[in-house]
Amino acid sequence: MFDPNELSIEMVQILDEHGNGDEQKLAAFSDGWLLDAYRAMRRARVIDERLLRMQRQGRIGTYAPFSGQEAAQVGSALALRNDDWIFPSYREVAVCLLQGMPLEQFFHYVQGRLSGKRMPDGVNIFPTQIIIAAQTLHAVGCAWASKLKGEPHVSVAYFGDGATSEGDFHEAMNFAAVYNVPVIFFCQNNQYAISVPYAKQTASRTIAQKALAYGMKGVLVDGNDVLAVYETMKQAVDAARRGEGPMLIEALTYRLGPHTTADDPTKYRRPEEVEAWRRKDPLHRLRVLLERRGLWTEAQEEAFVAEVNAEVTAAYEAAIASPSGSIADVFDHVYSEAPKLLAEQKAEVMRRKQAKGVK
Amino acid sequence: MAELTMIEAINEAMRQEMERNSRVIVLGEDVGENGGVFRATDGLLEQFGPDRVFDTPLAESGIIGTSIGLAVNGMRPIAEIQFLGFVYQAMDQLAAQAARIRFRSGGRFSCPIVVRSPYGGGVRTPELHSDALEALFTHSPGLKVVMPSNPYDAKGLLISAIRDDDPVLFLEPMKLYRAFRMEVPEEPYTIPLGQARVVKEGEDLTIITWGATVPLVAKLADEMRTKGIDAEVIDLRCLQPLDIDAILASVEKTGRVMIVHEAVKTSGFGAEVAALISERALFALSAPIVRVAGYDTPYPVPSVEDDWLPNPARIAEGIETLLRY
Ligand SMILES: Cc1ncc(C[n+]2csc(CCOP(=O)(O)OP(=O)(O)O)c2C)c(N)n1
Numbered sequence: 001m002f003d004p005n006e007l008s009i010e011m012v013q014i015l016d017e018h019g020n021g022d023e024q025k026l027a028a029f030s031d032g033w034l035l036d037a038y039r040a041m042r043r044a045r046v047i048d049e050r051l052l053r054m055q056r057q058g059r060i061g062t063y064a065p066f067s068g069q070e071a072a073q074v075g076s077a078l079a080l081r082n083d084d085w086i087f088p089s090y091r092e093v094a095v096c097l098l099q100g101m102p103l104e105q106f107f108h109y110v111q112g113r114l115s116g117k118r119m120p121d122g123v124n125i126f127p128t129q130i131i132i133a134a135q136t137l138h139a140v141g142c143a144w145a146s147k148l149k150g151e152p153h154v155s156v157a158y159f160g161d162g163a164t165s166e167g168d169f170h171e172a173m174n175f176a177a178v179y180n181v182p183v184i185f186f187c188q189n190n191q192y193a194i195s196v197p198y199a200k201q202t203a204s205r206t207i208a209q210k211a212l213a214y215g216m217k218g219v220l221v222d223g224n225d226v227l228a229v230y231e232t233m234k235q236a237v238d239a240a241r242r243g244e245g246p247m248l249i250e251a252l253t254y255r256l257g258p259h260t261t262a263d264d265p266t267k268y269r270r271p272e273e274v275e276a277w278r279r280k281d282p283l284h285r286l287r288v289l290l291e292r293r294g295l296w297t298e299a300q301e302e303a304f305v306a307e308v309n310a311e312v313t314a315a316y317e318a319a320i321a322s323p324s325g326s327i328a329d330v331f332d333h334v335y336s337e338a339p340k341l342l343a344e345q346k347a348e349v350m351r352r353k354q355a356k357g358v359k
Numbered sequence: 360m361a362e363l364t365m366i367e368a369i370n371e372a373m374r375q376e377m378e379r380n381s382r383v384i385v386l387g388e389d390v391g392e393n394g395g396v397f398r399a400t401d402g403l404l405e406q407f408g409p410d411r412v413f414d415t416p417l418a419e420s421g422i423i424g425t426s427i428g429l430a431v432n433g434m435r436p437i438a439e440i441q442f443l444g445f446v447y448q449a450m451d452q453l454a455a456q457a458a459r460i461r462f463r464s465g466g467r468f469s470c471p472i473v474v475r476s477p478y479g480g481g482v483r484t485p486e487l488h489s490d491a492l493e494a495l496f497t498h499s500p501g502l503k504v505v506m507p508s509n510p511y512d513a514k515g516l517l518i519s520a521i522r523d524d525d526p527v528l529f530l531e532p533m534k535l536y537r538a539f540r541m542e543v544p545e546e547p548y549t550i551p552l553g554q555a556r557v558v559k560e561g562e563d564l565t566i567i568t569w570g571a572t573v574p575l576v577a578k579l580a581d582e583m584r585t586k587g588i589d590a591e592v593i594d595l596r597c598l599q600p601l602d603i604d605a606i607l608a609s610v611e612k613t614g615r616v617m618i619v620h621e622a623v624k625t626s627g628f629g630a631e632v633a634a635l636i637s638e639r640a641l642f643a644l645s646a647p648i649v650r651v652a653g654y655d656t657p658y659p660v661p662s663v664e665d666d667w668l669p670n671p672a673r674i675a676e677g678i679e680t681l682l683r684y
Contacts, residue, residue: 061483061485061661062483062484062485090485111662112483112660112661112662113660113662114659114660114662114663116660117660128486130444130485130486130487130488131444131445131447131448131487132417132445162416162417163417165416165417165418165421166417166418166419166420166448167418167420167421167448168448193388193417194388194389194393194396195389195391195392195393195414196388196389196414196416196417200414200416201416201417202416262396263396267392267393267394268392268393324662325662325663326663326666327659327663327666327667329663330654330656330659330663330667331654331656334655334656334657339655341625341655342654342655342656345624345654345655349654349666352672352673352676
């Protein structure tokens with residue numbers, strides 16, 4: 001499947017949209033693993049839906065929902081170790097949660113607080129990236145350092161199909177292959193970059209095939225099949241750890257909601273298209289399998305959803321109860337040591353605050 | 360006359376210029392079917408079709424770089440950078456390529472492109488969406504830099520920019536897109552690039568500002584009058600070319616200058632204005648020039664942005680300092 005000189009554009013799939021699959025391949029996944037994967041996806045969905053509602057209620061700022069992409073995110077993250085490095089865009093909430101981002105910290109971020117910036121020490125997740133594709137180069141550099149230092153970590157750059165049009169993406173692919181570094185380029189092809197559909201983004205049939213031009217392995221996987229994503233990612237990660245270099249994975253999926261809460265997808269997307277993809281919901285197919293095997297029931301589902309909802313409420317409340325920070329804090333972390341003029345500006349701000357009797 | 364918002368005035372300017380000249384085309388991310396993320400290009404695809412309105416791949420350097428080639432070969436591209444913070448991706452093409460084509464080709468080629476981009480804070484956007492980066496481009500000889508502050512100016516200046524034979528960076532204050540309506544003539548009209556506007560005449564001090572902060576400063580100047588302070592307010596409208604005469608005339612009259620801008624203070628365009636005044640009108644000054652600007656930090660998160668931006672309290676304090684001197 002990974003011959004770099006001969007790229008097949010067949011799509012890797014283990015579990016189809018009706019929850020059926022090749023028994024032999026399915027046998028590789030334990031019941032426990034399947035349940036964990038399902039819970040992680042369901043948890044992500046509940047969190048995403050809550051965040052969307054909270055944005056509509058004005059309780060958090062602009063938010064980029066990821067419903068529909070749970071299998072791509074969860075499947076890829078489950079194949080990683082916790083000390084591997086993640087370079088996300090703004091949409092990889094499920095990945096980040098699995099890699100150790102505390103939910104409360106994420107609430108600080110979406111509420112636009114300064115305290116939302118800092119990942120806990122030891123959680124190797126780069127800050128949310130706003131500039132499309134910029135993180136792909138950082139991931140290559142980080143993987144390069146791992147190689148130079150002789151450390152076994154893999155770096156993963158997450159990005160969308162739109163990102164593959166940016167120069168940074170091409171430069172990153174080229175460096176990665178030339179230096180043969182342990183990096184995975186994980187593209188969630190959700191088929192839109194805001195309003196621009198895949199066909200207007202690139203004329204190549206798949207993203208995966210772009211790997212060929214750089215001398216790298218490329219694979220197209222059903223991004224709504226958590227088993228196939230995991231399997232593909234696992235092979236990529238293991239190969240990278242063995243020193244076999246980078247790989248590009250295209251997880252073909254669909255963003256069910258708007259691009260962000262500031263976007264109106266009805267301007268550019270037909271409802272039939274969305275409906276067709278709803279039927280391929282990544283959660284549904286795994287749930288069907290679990291139910292068929294007697295591993296999951298409606299009662300379990302309800303209890304689990306209630307549990308996650310309580311978790312979300314607690315994280316949100318903890319976030320709003322903590323101090324919100326003030327303008328004086330923006331001067332910290334600009335430089336390792338504040339230059340004189342910057343220190344003066346901070347002093348001026350503090351003086352003004354004190355004169356007004358504000359915190 | 361219709362009452363338009365700034366975004367409607369911008370849309371009208373593009374539409375009328377496209378009607379007038381079939382070489383005018385619009386390109387950028389989401390400018391087609393979506394009509395732009397702020398609806399600036401709404402309806403253009405329907406009216407002019409897919410040969411004149413292009414949704415490009417997501418590549419700012421590609422958008423500006425190909426616009427250069429289009430322009431050199433006779434087209435009049437209006438390119439959109441979705442938010443000004445993303446212009447870094449196109450920095451080479453804009454600052455090192457578009458700006459220099461005329462100079463590098465000894466006048467053989469010109470590059471009549473307009474690059475439109477929303478900028479500016481106070482609207483709770485994610486990181487890098489709000490940054491005011493005008494000084495990067497006034498520091499790139501060959502570019503013109505235009506920053507309207509109301510619907511009337513936006514239409515007249517944009518039409519001038521589209522007809523101009525040089526590359527023009529047209530920076531639109533996001534906060535003002537729908538902040539208010541104003542009477543805007545239906546027929547096309549131009550406002551020359553490089554002419555400041557005296558927003559309000561006054562005797563006691565001159566406040567020089569541009570773009571997003573203009574309405575704020577104008578309002579404060581009105582309020583000050585009740586306290587017996589008579590401020591003259593100048594909206595530069597264009598930073599390059601700069602209306603130095605308007606600045607000097609006002610400085611000679613009032614002798615006191617305050618500069619208000621959103622961008623980070625250090626190396627902001629306010630520093631340039633202050634330096635020009637000290638070069639040419641030092642002895643007209645009766646107090647040191649005061650700047651009220653963004654702080655020297657990256658644009659911060661929503662919870663503190665109102666305190667970060669030049670706001671009434673900070674401007675009032677600056678005026679006190681200036682008048683006390
Ligand atoms: C350099 C840059 N240009 C433009 C944008 C505005 N923008 C934000 S998201 C987006 C679409 C990204 O699409 P894609 O890469 O497919 O990722 P998706 O959002 O679909 O996950 C655009 C154009 C940006 N953030 N950065």
